[in-house]
Amino acid sequence: MMPPVATPSENRELSPFTGWTRGHWETVADELLLAVRPFASPRRGLIDLPGPRPSSSGHRSDGLEGYARTFLLAALRVAGAHGEDPHGHLARYAEGLASGTATDRGPDGWPRISDVPQAIVESASVALSLRLTRPWLWDALDDRTRQRAVDRLLPALGPSPVDNNWWLFGLTVAGFLQDAGIETDLARRTIDRSLARIDEWYRGDGWYSDGAGRSFDHYNGWALHLYPVLHAHLGGDRELLERYGPRLRAHLDGYARLFGADGSPMPYGRSLTYRFAAAAAPWLGALTGYSPLTPGTTRRLASGAMRHFLDRGATDDRGLLTLGWHGPYEPVLQDYSGPASPYWASKGFLGLLIPPSHPVWTNREEPLPAETGDAVTTLAPPCLLVQSTAADGLVRLHNHGTGYAAAVDDPCYARFAYSTGTGPTPADGTLPDNHFALLVGGGHTARGPVEPEGSGPGWAASSHTPCPGVRVHSLTLAHGRAEVRAHLVTGAPEGTQVRQTGWAADPDGPTAQLQPVQGYTVRTASPSGPTLQGPATRTAALHGTTGPGPDTLFVALASLTAEPDPAPVTALAEVGTSGRTLTVTWQDGTTSVRTCGPPWS
DSSP states (O other): OOOOOOOOOOOTTTOTTTOOOHHHHHHHHHHHHHHHGGGBOTTSSOBOOOSOOOOSSOHHHHHHHHHHHHHHHHHHHHHHTTTOOTTOHHHHHHHHHHHHHHOSSTTTOOOOTTTOTHHHHHHHHHHHHHHHTTTTTGGGSOHHHHHHHHHHHGGGGSOOSSSSTTHHHHHHHHHHHHHTTSSHHHHHHHHHHHHHHHHTTEEETTEEOSSSSOOOSTHIIIIIIHHHHHHHHHTTOHHHHHHHHHHHHHHHHHHGGGBOTTSOBOOOSSOGGGGGGGGHHHHHHHHHTOOSSOHHHHHHHHHHHHHHHHTTTOBOTTSOBOSBSSSBOGGGOOTTOOTTGGGGGGGGGGGGGSOTTSHHHHSOOOOOGGGSSOEEEEETTTTEEEEEETTTTEEEEEESSOOOTTOTTOTTTSSSEEETTOOOOOSSSSOOSSOEEEEETTEEOOOOSOEEEEEETTEEEEEEEEETTEEEEEEEEEETTEEEEEEEEESOOTTOEEEEEEEEEOTTSOEEEEEEEESEEEEEEEEOOOBTTBSOOEEEEEEEEOOSSSEEEEEEEEEEEOSSSOOOGGGTEEEEEETTEEEEEETTSOEEEEESSSSOO
Protein backbone atom coordinates (compact mmCIF):
# COMPACT_ATOMS: atom_id res chain seq x y z
CA MET A 1 0.00 0.00 0.00
CA MET A 2 1.23 3.47 -0.89
CA PRO A 3 0.95 6.17 1.78
CA PRO A 4 -1.99 8.48 1.09
CA VAL A 5 -1.41 11.92 -0.36
CA ALA A 6 -2.44 14.47 2.26
CA THR A 7 -3.67 17.80 0.93
CA PRO A 8 -2.26 20.78 2.87
CA SER A 9 -4.54 23.49 4.17
CA GLU A 10 -4.63 26.77 2.29
CA ASN A 11 -2.47 29.57 3.69
CA ARG A 12 -4.17 32.86 2.86
CA GLU A 13 -1.70 34.84 4.94
CA LEU A 14 1.30 33.72 2.88
CA SER A 15 -0.64 33.34 -0.36
CA PRO A 16 -3.59 35.77 -0.30
CA PHE A 17 -4.40 35.25 -4.00
CA THR A 18 -4.21 31.45 -4.36
CA GLY A 19 -3.84 30.01 -0.86
CA TRP A 20 -1.16 27.66 -2.17
CA THR A 21 2.19 26.77 -0.67
CA ARG A 22 5.02 24.50 -1.78
CA GLY A 23 3.18 21.63 -0.10
CA HIS A 24 0.31 21.99 -2.58
CA TRP A 25 2.71 21.68 -5.50
CA GLU A 26 4.26 18.55 -4.04
CA THR A 27 0.83 17.07 -3.40
CA VAL A 28 -0.40 17.69 -6.94
CA ALA A 29 2.80 16.19 -8.36
CA ASP A 30 2.28 13.03 -6.30
CA GLU A 31 -1.39 12.79 -7.23
CA LEU A 32 -0.64 13.08 -10.95
CA LEU A 33 2.09 10.45 -10.72
CA LEU A 34 -0.02 8.00 -8.74
CA ALA A 35 -2.90 8.42 -11.19
CA VAL A 36 -0.90 7.17 -14.18
CA ARG A 37 0.41 4.02 -12.47
CA PRO A 38 -2.49 1.74 -13.52
CA PHE A 39 -1.62 2.40 -17.16
CA ALA A 40 1.99 1.24 -16.99
CA SER A 41 3.12 -1.82 -18.96
CA PRO A 42 4.08 -4.97 -16.99
CA ARG A 43 7.66 -3.82 -16.35
CA ARG A 44 6.80 -0.10 -16.52
CA GLY A 45 8.70 0.75 -19.69
CA LEU A 46 5.61 2.33 -21.25
CA ILE A 47 2.69 4.27 -19.81
CA ASP A 48 -0.10 4.03 -22.36
CA LEU A 49 -2.88 6.40 -21.31
CA PRO A 50 -6.44 6.32 -22.64
CA GLY A 51 -7.85 9.05 -24.84
CA PRO A 52 -7.94 10.41 -28.40
CA ARG A 53 -4.94 9.67 -30.60
CA PRO A 54 -4.52 12.36 -33.28
CA SER A 55 -0.87 11.39 -33.53
CA SER A 56 0.07 8.79 -36.13
CA SER A 57 3.17 7.67 -34.21
CA GLY A 58 1.39 4.64 -32.74
CA HIS A 59 0.67 3.13 -29.34
CA ARG A 60 4.32 2.38 -28.56
CA SER A 61 5.31 5.99 -29.18
CA ASP A 62 2.36 7.18 -27.11
CA GLY A 63 3.47 4.83 -24.33
CA LEU A 64 7.02 6.19 -24.42
CA GLU A 65 5.59 9.69 -24.26
CA GLY A 66 3.64 8.69 -21.16
CA TYR A 67 6.78 7.28 -19.56
CA ALA A 68 9.08 10.16 -20.45
CA ARG A 69 6.84 13.08 -19.58
CA THR A 70 5.71 11.68 -16.26
CA PHE A 71 9.32 10.68 -15.51
CA LEU A 72 10.17 14.38 -15.79
CA LEU A 73 7.50 15.17 -13.20
CA ALA A 74 8.86 12.46 -10.89
CA ALA A 75 12.40 13.78 -11.39
CA LEU A 76 11.44 17.33 -10.47
CA ARG A 77 9.49 16.08 -7.46
CA VAL A 78 12.31 13.91 -6.08
CA ALA A 79 15.22 16.19 -7.00
CA GLY A 80 13.40 19.08 -5.35
CA ALA A 81 13.17 16.99 -2.19
CA HIS A 82 16.88 16.08 -2.37
CA GLY A 83 16.17 12.41 -2.98
CA GLU A 84 13.30 11.89 -0.54
CA ASP A 85 10.80 9.70 -2.34
CA PRO A 86 8.05 8.45 -0.01
CA HIS A 87 5.91 7.17 -2.88
CA GLY A 88 8.73 5.24 -4.57
CA HIS A 89 8.48 7.13 -7.87
CA LEU A 90 12.07 6.68 -9.01
CA ALA A 91 12.19 2.92 -8.49
CA ARG A 92 9.35 2.52 -10.96
CA TYR A 93 11.03 4.71 -13.58
CA ALA A 94 14.36 2.92 -13.07
CA GLU A 95 12.62 -0.40 -13.78
CA GLY A 96 10.95 1.15 -16.82
CA LEU A 97 14.28 2.43 -18.12
CA ALA A 98 15.77 -1.07 -17.90
CA SER A 99 12.85 -2.79 -19.60
CA GLY A 100 12.16 -0.10 -22.18
CA THR A 101 15.74 0.02 -23.47
CA ALA A 102 16.18 -3.75 -23.48
CA THR A 103 14.14 -4.21 -26.64
CA ASP A 104 11.92 -2.42 -29.11
CA ARG A 105 9.55 -5.40 -28.99
CA GLY A 106 7.22 -6.81 -26.38
CA PRO A 107 4.93 -4.95 -24.00
CA ASP A 108 7.65 -2.66 -22.57
CA GLY A 109 10.01 -1.87 -25.44
CA TRP A 110 10.61 1.68 -26.58
CA PRO A 111 10.44 2.62 -30.25
CA ARG A 112 13.80 3.57 -31.72
CA ILE A 113 14.60 7.09 -32.88
CA SER A 114 15.48 5.73 -36.32
CA ASP A 115 11.94 4.40 -36.66
CA VAL A 116 9.84 7.04 -34.85
CA PRO A 117 11.08 10.65 -34.86
CA GLN A 118 8.80 11.47 -31.91
CA ALA A 119 11.19 9.40 -29.82
CA ILE A 120 13.69 12.28 -30.14
CA VAL A 121 11.30 14.55 -28.25
CA GLU A 122 10.84 12.01 -25.49
CA SER A 123 14.58 11.29 -25.27
CA ALA A 124 15.03 14.85 -24.03
CA SER A 125 12.62 14.33 -21.14
CA VAL A 126 14.30 11.02 -20.28
CA ALA A 127 17.78 12.59 -20.40
CA LEU A 128 16.78 15.64 -18.37
CA SER A 129 15.13 13.38 -15.79
CA LEU A 130 18.29 11.26 -15.55
CA ARG A 131 20.39 14.41 -15.16
CA LEU A 132 18.17 15.73 -12.36
CA THR A 133 18.10 12.42 -10.46
CA ARG A 134 21.57 11.13 -11.26
CA PRO A 135 22.71 10.52 -7.64
CA TRP A 136 19.63 8.43 -6.82
CA LEU A 137 18.85 6.64 -10.10
CA TRP A 138 21.56 6.65 -12.78
CA ASP A 139 24.47 6.06 -10.41
CA ALA A 140 22.64 3.06 -8.92
CA LEU A 141 22.05 1.29 -12.26
CA ASP A 142 24.14 -1.63 -13.45
CA ASP A 143 26.56 -1.03 -16.32
CA ARG A 144 24.52 -3.04 -18.81
CA THR A 145 21.37 -0.97 -18.26
CA ARG A 146 23.34 2.25 -18.47
CA GLN A 147 24.89 1.20 -21.77
CA ARG A 148 21.53 0.26 -23.25
CA ALA A 149 20.13 3.64 -22.20
CA VAL A 150 23.08 5.45 -23.78
CA ASP A 151 22.59 3.48 -27.00
CA ARG A 152 18.97 4.65 -27.14
CA LEU A 153 19.85 8.28 -26.42
CA LEU A 154 22.86 8.76 -28.69
CA PRO A 155 20.90 9.01 -31.99
CA ALA A 156 19.25 12.17 -30.62
CA LEU A 157 22.61 13.91 -31.05
CA GLY A 158 22.26 13.96 -34.81
CA PRO A 159 20.87 16.91 -36.80
CA SER A 160 17.27 17.71 -35.92
CA PRO A 161 14.71 16.36 -38.41
CA VAL A 162 12.46 19.34 -37.62
CA ASP A 163 13.92 22.82 -37.97
CA ASN A 164 12.49 24.47 -34.87
CA ASN A 165 12.74 23.98 -31.10
CA TRP A 166 13.50 20.29 -31.78
CA TRP A 167 17.18 21.25 -32.00
CA LEU A 168 17.08 21.66 -28.23
CA PHE A 169 16.17 18.03 -27.62
CA GLY A 170 19.61 16.98 -28.82
CA LEU A 171 21.14 19.68 -26.63
CA THR A 172 19.29 18.30 -23.60
CA VAL A 173 20.44 14.74 -24.24
CA ALA A 174 23.98 16.01 -24.79
CA GLY A 175 23.88 17.90 -21.51
CA PHE A 176 23.17 14.72 -19.58
CA LEU A 177 25.81 12.71 -21.41
CA GLN A 178 28.37 15.45 -20.86
CA ASP A 179 27.65 15.49 -17.13
CA ALA A 180 27.91 11.71 -17.01
CA GLY A 181 31.25 11.75 -18.86
CA ILE A 182 29.90 9.86 -21.88
CA GLU A 183 30.83 10.80 -25.49
CA THR A 184 31.78 14.25 -24.24
CA ASP A 185 33.30 15.51 -27.51
CA LEU A 186 30.19 14.57 -29.47
CA ALA A 187 28.02 16.06 -26.74
CA ARG A 188 29.92 19.36 -26.89
CA ARG A 189 29.56 19.57 -30.67
CA THR A 190 25.83 18.90 -30.38
CA ILE A 191 25.41 21.60 -27.75
CA ASP A 192 27.31 24.18 -29.80
CA ARG A 193 25.43 23.33 -33.01
CA SER A 194 22.03 23.46 -31.32
CA LEU A 195 22.66 26.80 -29.65
CA ALA A 196 24.00 28.27 -32.88
CA ARG A 197 20.77 27.26 -34.63
CA ILE A 198 18.38 28.85 -32.16
CA ASP A 199 20.52 31.99 -32.05
CA GLU A 200 19.53 32.53 -35.67
CA TRP A 201 15.91 32.84 -34.56
CA TYR A 202 16.45 35.29 -31.73
CA ARG A 203 14.58 38.51 -32.53
CA GLY A 204 15.56 40.58 -29.50
CA ASP A 205 13.89 41.70 -26.26
CA GLY A 206 13.58 38.09 -25.11
CA TRP A 207 11.70 36.71 -28.13
CA TYR A 208 12.59 33.82 -30.39
CA SER A 209 10.69 32.66 -33.42
CA ASP A 210 10.12 28.91 -33.18
CA GLY A 211 11.97 28.23 -36.40
CA ALA A 212 12.00 30.28 -39.58
CA GLY A 213 9.28 32.86 -40.09
CA ARG A 214 7.25 34.44 -37.31
CA SER A 215 6.07 31.66 -35.01
CA PHE A 216 5.81 33.36 -31.61
CA ASP A 217 4.00 31.68 -28.73
CA HIS A 218 4.42 29.76 -25.44
CA TYR A 219 7.29 27.75 -26.94
CA ASN A 220 9.46 30.77 -26.15
CA GLY A 221 9.11 29.93 -22.47
CA TRP A 222 8.64 26.18 -22.27
CA ALA A 223 11.32 25.30 -24.88
CA LEU A 224 13.47 28.03 -26.41
CA HIS A 225 14.37 29.64 -23.08
CA LEU A 226 13.89 26.60 -20.86
CA TYR A 227 16.39 24.15 -22.32
CA PRO A 228 19.43 26.44 -22.84
CA VAL A 229 19.11 28.26 -19.51
CA LEU A 230 18.37 25.11 -17.49
CA HIS A 231 21.25 23.31 -19.23
CA ALA A 232 23.62 26.12 -18.29
CA HIS A 233 22.31 26.20 -14.72
CA LEU A 234 22.60 22.46 -14.14
CA GLY A 235 26.10 22.42 -15.61
CA GLY A 236 27.25 25.49 -13.70
CA ASP A 237 28.23 27.13 -16.99
CA ARG A 238 28.45 30.82 -16.12
CA GLU A 239 29.40 31.83 -19.65
CA LEU A 240 26.23 30.30 -21.10
CA LEU A 241 24.11 31.66 -18.27
CA GLU A 242 25.38 35.16 -18.92
CA ARG A 243 24.57 34.69 -22.59
CA TYR A 244 21.04 33.27 -22.29
CA GLY A 245 19.93 34.45 -18.84
CA PRO A 246 19.44 38.12 -19.83
CA ARG A 247 17.27 36.96 -22.75
CA LEU A 248 15.05 35.08 -20.30
CA ARG A 249 14.81 38.14 -18.05
CA ALA A 250 13.80 40.32 -20.98
CA HIS A 251 11.19 37.79 -22.08
CA LEU A 252 9.58 37.54 -18.65
CA ASP A 253 9.06 41.29 -18.46
CA GLY A 254 6.36 41.11 -21.12
CA TYR A 255 5.39 37.47 -20.70
CA ALA A 256 4.04 37.98 -17.19
CA ARG A 257 1.50 40.41 -18.66
CA LEU A 258 -0.11 37.56 -20.62
CA PHE A 259 -1.75 36.01 -17.53
CA GLY A 260 -5.22 37.04 -16.39
CA ALA A 261 -6.24 37.65 -12.79
CA ASP A 262 -7.98 34.26 -12.81
CA GLY A 263 -4.60 32.63 -13.49
CA SER A 264 -5.26 31.86 -17.14
CA PRO A 265 -2.34 31.98 -19.56
CA MET A 266 -3.16 33.50 -22.94
CA PRO A 267 -4.74 30.76 -25.13
CA TYR A 268 -2.65 31.67 -28.13
CA GLY A 269 -0.42 29.41 -30.20
CA ARG A 270 -0.14 25.65 -30.51
CA SER A 271 0.19 22.87 -27.94
CA LEU A 272 -2.20 24.62 -25.58
CA THR A 273 -2.94 21.27 -23.96
CA TYR A 274 0.36 21.63 -22.07
CA ARG A 275 -1.58 24.08 -19.89
CA PHE A 276 0.47 25.10 -16.82
CA ALA A 277 3.76 24.40 -18.60
CA ALA A 278 3.29 28.14 -19.14
CA ALA A 279 4.68 28.57 -15.60
CA ALA A 280 8.04 27.00 -16.51
CA ALA A 281 9.80 30.18 -17.65
CA PRO A 282 8.81 32.29 -14.59
CA TRP A 283 10.02 29.50 -12.29
CA LEU A 284 13.24 29.27 -14.31
CA GLY A 285 13.83 32.98 -13.86
CA ALA A 286 13.52 32.62 -10.09
CA LEU A 287 15.72 29.49 -10.07
CA THR A 288 18.57 31.17 -11.95
CA GLY A 289 18.18 34.77 -10.79
CA TYR A 290 17.32 36.03 -14.26
CA SER A 291 13.89 37.48 -13.64
CA PRO A 292 12.36 40.96 -13.40
CA LEU A 293 9.53 39.52 -11.27
CA THR A 294 9.48 39.63 -7.50
CA PRO A 295 9.44 36.25 -5.74
CA GLY A 296 5.87 36.85 -4.60
CA THR A 297 4.69 37.65 -8.10
CA THR A 298 6.41 34.59 -9.52
CA ARG A 299 4.67 32.23 -7.12
CA ARG A 300 1.34 34.00 -7.55
CA LEU A 301 1.63 33.59 -11.34
CA ALA A 302 2.61 29.91 -11.20
CA SER A 303 0.15 28.87 -8.50
CA GLY A 304 -2.57 30.89 -10.17
CA ALA A 305 -1.99 29.11 -13.47
CA MET A 306 -2.01 25.69 -11.83
CA ARG A 307 -5.18 26.38 -9.87
CA HIS A 308 -6.85 27.88 -12.94
CA PHE A 309 -6.74 24.51 -14.69
CA LEU A 310 -7.21 22.14 -11.76
CA ASP A 311 -10.22 24.10 -10.52
CA ARG A 312 -11.81 23.94 -13.99
CA GLY A 313 -11.60 20.24 -14.73
CA ALA A 314 -8.21 19.68 -16.36
CA THR A 315 -8.10 16.19 -14.81
CA ASP A 316 -10.78 13.55 -15.25
CA ASP A 317 -12.36 11.35 -12.59
CA ARG A 318 -9.27 9.09 -12.70
CA GLY A 319 -6.95 12.02 -12.02
CA LEU A 320 -5.54 12.03 -15.57
CA LEU A 321 -4.79 15.20 -17.49
CA THR A 322 -7.05 15.31 -20.54
CA LEU A 323 -6.38 16.49 -24.07
CA GLY A 324 -7.82 19.99 -24.08
CA TRP A 325 -7.79 23.24 -22.13
CA HIS A 326 -10.06 23.29 -19.09
CA GLY A 327 -11.54 19.88 -19.85
CA PRO A 328 -11.36 17.83 -23.06
CA TYR A 329 -11.43 20.03 -26.16
CA GLU A 330 -10.15 18.51 -29.39
CA PRO A 331 -9.94 21.67 -31.57
CA VAL A 332 -6.78 22.76 -29.71
CA LEU A 333 -4.96 19.53 -30.54
CA GLN A 334 -2.27 19.10 -33.16
CA ASP A 335 -1.52 16.12 -35.38
CA TYR A 336 1.37 15.24 -33.07
CA SER A 337 -0.82 15.13 -29.95
CA GLY A 338 -1.26 11.85 -28.08
CA PRO A 339 -2.98 10.85 -24.83
CA ALA A 340 0.15 11.63 -22.79
CA SER A 341 0.96 14.92 -24.51
CA PRO A 342 -0.63 17.01 -21.72
CA TYR A 343 2.04 15.75 -19.34
CA TRP A 344 4.51 18.24 -20.71
CA ALA A 345 2.70 20.30 -18.12
CA SER A 346 5.35 18.67 -15.93
CA LYS A 347 7.63 21.54 -16.91
CA GLY A 348 5.38 23.79 -14.85
CA PHE A 349 6.70 22.04 -11.71
CA LEU A 350 10.20 23.43 -12.26
CA GLY A 351 9.76 25.54 -9.13
CA LEU A 352 10.23 22.43 -7.00
CA LEU A 353 13.96 22.67 -7.81
CA ILE A 354 14.04 25.94 -5.88
CA PRO A 355 14.84 25.34 -2.17
CA PRO A 356 11.95 25.69 0.31
CA SER A 357 13.84 28.51 2.06
CA HIS A 358 14.01 30.62 -1.11
CA PRO A 359 11.95 33.85 -1.11
CA VAL A 360 9.89 32.49 -4.02
CA TRP A 361 8.37 30.11 -1.46
CA THR A 362 8.58 32.19 1.72
CA ASN A 363 7.60 35.68 0.54
CA ARG A 364 3.99 36.78 0.53
CA GLU A 365 2.21 36.54 -2.85
CA GLU A 366 2.02 39.79 -4.81
CA PRO A 367 -0.41 40.75 -7.59
CA LEU A 368 0.08 40.05 -11.27
CA PRO A 369 0.59 42.94 -13.70
CA ALA A 370 -3.03 42.43 -14.84
CA GLU A 371 -4.17 43.23 -11.29
CA THR A 372 -2.17 46.37 -10.65
CA GLY A 373 -3.78 48.81 -13.10
CA ASP A 374 -4.91 49.31 -16.69
CA ALA A 375 -2.06 48.92 -19.15
CA VAL A 376 -1.36 48.60 -22.85
CA THR A 377 2.06 47.09 -23.53
CA THR A 378 3.82 46.72 -26.86
CA LEU A 379 5.93 43.61 -27.44
CA ALA A 380 7.93 44.81 -30.42
CA PRO A 381 9.69 41.71 -31.84
CA PRO A 382 6.48 39.65 -32.23
CA CYS A 383 4.46 42.86 -32.87
CA LEU A 384 1.89 42.09 -30.22
CA LEU A 385 -0.18 44.58 -28.25
CA VAL A 386 -1.14 43.43 -24.73
CA GLN A 387 -4.13 45.18 -23.16
CA SER A 388 -5.17 44.55 -19.55
CA THR A 389 -7.75 46.07 -17.22
CA ALA A 390 -7.52 45.76 -13.44
CA ALA A 391 -11.28 46.12 -12.89
CA ASP A 392 -11.96 42.70 -14.39
CA GLY A 393 -8.49 41.15 -14.60
CA LEU A 394 -8.89 40.37 -18.29
CA VAL A 395 -5.94 40.40 -20.67
CA ARG A 396 -6.34 40.82 -24.42
CA LEU A 397 -3.64 40.23 -27.02
CA HIS A 398 -3.78 42.00 -30.39
CA ASN A 399 -1.81 40.09 -33.00
CA HIS A 400 0.00 42.02 -35.72
CA GLY A 401 3.09 39.94 -36.23
CA THR A 402 2.84 36.21 -35.84
CA GLY A 403 1.71 33.13 -37.64
CA TYR A 404 2.58 29.46 -37.70
CA ALA A 405 4.27 28.61 -40.98
CA ALA A 406 2.86 25.07 -41.05
CA ALA A 407 -0.76 26.27 -40.87
CA VAL A 408 -1.38 29.68 -42.38
CA ASP A 409 -4.96 30.08 -41.12
CA ASP A 410 -4.59 28.28 -37.79
CA PRO A 411 -7.19 29.76 -35.37
CA CYS A 412 -4.59 29.75 -32.60
CA TYR A 413 -2.24 31.99 -34.60
CA ALA A 414 -4.09 33.88 -37.34
CA ARG A 415 -6.77 35.82 -35.44
CA PHE A 416 -6.35 39.52 -34.83
CA ALA A 417 -7.08 39.22 -31.10
CA TYR A 418 -7.09 36.72 -28.24
CA SER A 419 -8.01 37.01 -24.58
CA THR A 420 -7.80 35.11 -21.31
CA GLY A 421 -11.61 34.94 -21.26
CA THR A 422 -12.64 33.98 -24.81
CA GLY A 423 -12.18 31.74 -27.91
CA PRO A 424 -10.81 31.27 -30.42
CA THR A 425 -13.58 29.69 -32.47
CA PRO A 426 -12.51 26.48 -34.23
CA ALA A 427 -11.56 26.09 -37.89
CA ASP A 428 -14.58 23.98 -38.78
CA GLY A 429 -16.57 26.38 -40.90
CA THR A 430 -18.11 28.31 -38.02
CA LEU A 431 -17.82 32.08 -37.90
CA PRO A 432 -14.21 33.00 -37.06
CA ASP A 433 -13.87 35.48 -34.20
CA ASN A 434 -11.66 38.59 -34.35
CA HIS A 435 -11.19 38.25 -38.08
CA PHE A 436 -11.26 40.62 -41.04
CA ALA A 437 -12.07 39.04 -44.39
CA LEU A 438 -13.14 39.68 -47.94
CA LEU A 439 -16.25 37.68 -48.82
CA VAL A 440 -15.50 36.24 -52.23
CA GLY A 441 -16.38 33.04 -54.06
CA GLY A 442 -19.03 32.05 -51.53
CA GLY A 443 -16.61 32.07 -48.61
CA HIS A 444 -14.25 34.29 -46.64
CA THR A 445 -10.57 34.88 -47.26
CA ALA A 446 -7.88 33.70 -44.86
CA ARG A 447 -5.63 36.22 -43.21
CA GLY A 448 -2.55 34.71 -44.81
CA PRO A 449 1.06 35.37 -43.78
CA VAL A 450 1.30 38.44 -41.58
CA GLU A 451 3.85 41.18 -42.11
CA PRO A 452 4.30 43.57 -39.16
CA GLU A 453 4.30 47.23 -40.13
CA GLY A 454 5.19 48.85 -36.84
CA SER A 455 4.18 49.24 -33.22
CA GLY A 456 4.43 51.80 -30.49
CA PRO A 457 2.74 53.02 -27.31
CA GLY A 458 -0.86 51.87 -27.53
CA TRP A 459 -0.82 50.67 -31.15
CA ALA A 460 0.35 47.95 -33.51
CA ALA A 461 -0.02 47.49 -37.28
CA SER A 462 0.43 44.81 -39.92
CA SER A 463 -0.56 43.85 -43.43
CA HIS A 464 -1.47 40.71 -45.33
CA THR A 465 -2.53 39.61 -48.80
CA PRO A 466 -5.88 37.78 -48.58
CA CYS A 467 -6.09 37.15 -52.34
CA PRO A 468 -4.04 38.05 -55.43
CA GLY A 469 -3.81 41.77 -56.09
CA VAL A 470 -5.36 42.82 -52.77
CA ARG A 471 -3.50 44.12 -49.74
CA VAL A 472 -5.04 44.80 -46.34
CA HIS A 473 -3.25 47.16 -43.96
CA SER A 474 -4.49 46.77 -40.38
CA LEU A 475 -4.14 48.95 -37.29
CA THR A 476 -5.22 48.44 -33.67
CA LEU A 477 -5.25 51.16 -31.04
CA ALA A 478 -6.09 50.28 -27.44
CA HIS A 479 -6.79 52.30 -24.30
CA GLY A 480 -8.45 51.04 -21.12
CA ARG A 481 -10.87 48.39 -22.38
CA ALA A 482 -11.57 50.19 -25.67
CA GLU A 483 -10.15 49.02 -29.01
CA VAL A 484 -10.11 50.79 -32.35
CA ARG A 485 -9.78 48.36 -35.27
CA ALA A 486 -8.97 49.86 -38.67
CA HIS A 487 -8.34 48.14 -42.02
CA LEU A 488 -7.31 49.79 -45.26
CA VAL A 489 -8.23 47.58 -48.22
CA THR A 490 -6.22 48.32 -51.35
CA GLY A 491 -6.58 46.79 -54.82
CA ALA A 492 -10.03 45.25 -54.34
CA PRO A 493 -12.70 45.84 -57.03
CA GLU A 494 -15.47 48.26 -56.14
CA GLY A 495 -18.32 46.55 -54.35
CA THR A 496 -16.22 43.78 -52.76
CA GLN A 497 -17.88 42.69 -49.53
CA VAL A 498 -15.87 42.71 -46.31
CA ARG A 499 -16.61 41.45 -42.81
CA GLN A 500 -15.13 42.35 -39.42
CA THR A 501 -15.95 40.02 -36.53
CA GLY A 502 -15.64 40.66 -32.81
CA TRP A 503 -15.06 38.57 -29.71
CA ALA A 504 -16.72 35.15 -29.38
CA ALA A 505 -18.85 35.74 -26.29
CA ASP A 506 -19.94 32.89 -24.04
CA PRO A 507 -23.31 33.53 -22.30
CA ASP A 508 -21.62 33.15 -18.91
CA GLY A 509 -18.44 34.98 -19.91
CA PRO A 510 -17.31 38.54 -20.57
CA THR A 511 -19.44 41.04 -22.46
CA ALA A 512 -18.33 41.67 -26.05
CA GLN A 513 -19.14 44.86 -27.96
CA LEU A 514 -18.56 45.78 -31.61
CA GLN A 515 -19.74 49.03 -33.21
CA PRO A 516 -19.17 50.51 -36.69
CA VAL A 517 -17.36 53.81 -37.13
CA GLN A 518 -16.66 54.03 -40.87
CA GLY A 519 -17.22 51.85 -43.94
CA TYR A 520 -19.61 49.34 -42.38
CA THR A 521 -23.37 49.44 -43.01
CA VAL A 522 -24.77 46.28 -41.42
CA ARG A 523 -24.27 44.67 -37.99
CA THR A 524 -25.19 41.03 -37.30
CA ALA A 525 -24.65 38.49 -34.54
CA SER A 526 -24.52 34.73 -35.10
CA PRO A 527 -23.87 31.52 -33.18
CA SER A 528 -20.18 30.65 -33.48
CA GLY A 529 -19.97 27.28 -31.80
CA PRO A 530 -17.93 26.02 -28.87
CA THR A 531 -14.57 27.38 -27.80
CA LEU A 532 -12.11 26.28 -25.14
CA GLN A 533 -14.05 28.53 -22.74
CA GLY A 534 -17.52 27.03 -23.19
CA PRO A 535 -19.97 25.04 -25.28
CA ALA A 536 -21.72 27.91 -27.07
CA THR A 537 -20.78 31.40 -28.22
CA ARG A 538 -22.17 34.26 -30.28
CA THR A 539 -20.00 36.54 -32.36
CA ALA A 540 -20.95 39.95 -33.73
CA ALA A 541 -19.98 40.95 -37.27
CA LEU A 542 -19.89 44.20 -39.25
CA HIS A 543 -20.41 44.17 -43.03
CA GLY A 544 -19.46 46.69 -45.70
CA THR A 545 -18.29 47.02 -49.30
CA THR A 546 -15.26 48.62 -50.90
CA GLY A 547 -15.68 51.95 -52.67
CA PRO A 548 -14.68 53.16 -56.13
CA GLY A 549 -11.21 54.45 -55.27
CA PRO A 550 -7.91 52.56 -55.00
CA ASP A 551 -8.48 51.93 -51.28
CA THR A 552 -11.26 51.90 -48.70
CA LEU A 553 -10.90 52.46 -44.96
CA PHE A 554 -13.00 50.43 -42.51
CA VAL A 555 -13.05 51.41 -38.83
CA ALA A 556 -14.79 49.84 -35.82
CA LEU A 557 -14.84 50.13 -32.04
CA ALA A 558 -14.64 46.97 -29.96
CA SER A 559 -14.57 46.02 -26.29
CA LEU A 560 -14.38 42.93 -24.12
CA THR A 561 -15.05 43.26 -20.41
CA ALA A 562 -16.12 41.25 -17.39
CA GLU A 563 -17.41 44.35 -15.65
CA PRO A 564 -21.12 44.16 -14.75
CA ASP A 565 -23.41 46.36 -16.86
CA PRO A 566 -20.61 47.97 -18.89
CA ALA A 567 -21.12 51.28 -20.64
CA PRO A 568 -21.29 51.08 -24.44
CA VAL A 569 -17.91 51.19 -26.14
CA THR A 570 -19.00 54.33 -28.01
CA ALA A 571 -18.81 56.14 -24.66
CA LEU A 572 -15.16 55.17 -24.26
CA ALA A 573 -13.71 56.67 -27.44
CA GLU A 574 -14.60 59.15 -30.16
CA VAL A 575 -13.00 58.42 -33.52
CA GLY A 576 -12.57 60.91 -36.32
CA THR A 577 -11.05 60.16 -39.72
CA SER A 578 -9.45 62.32 -42.39
CA GLY A 579 -8.32 60.29 -45.37
CA ARG A 580 -6.31 57.46 -43.84
CA THR A 581 -5.60 59.29 -40.56
CA LEU A 582 -7.51 58.42 -37.38
CA THR A 583 -7.84 60.81 -34.45
CA VAL A 584 -9.08 59.05 -31.33
CA THR A 585 -10.16 60.94 -28.22
CA TRP A 586 -10.38 58.52 -25.32
CA GLN A 587 -12.75 58.78 -22.37
CA ASP A 588 -10.06 60.29 -20.13
CA GLY A 589 -9.43 63.11 -22.61
CA THR A 590 -6.17 61.84 -24.05
CA THR A 591 -5.78 61.70 -27.83
CA SER A 592 -4.12 59.29 -30.26
CA VAL A 593 -3.44 60.17 -33.90
CA ARG A 594 -2.32 57.44 -36.30
CA THR A 595 -2.37 56.76 -40.03
CA CYS A 596 -3.64 53.42 -41.31
CA GLY A 597 -1.41 52.13 -44.11
CA PRO A 598 2.09 53.18 -45.15
CA PRO A 599 3.80 55.42 -44.47
CA TRP A 600 2.92 54.78 -40.81
CA SER A 601 2.97 57.90 -38.67
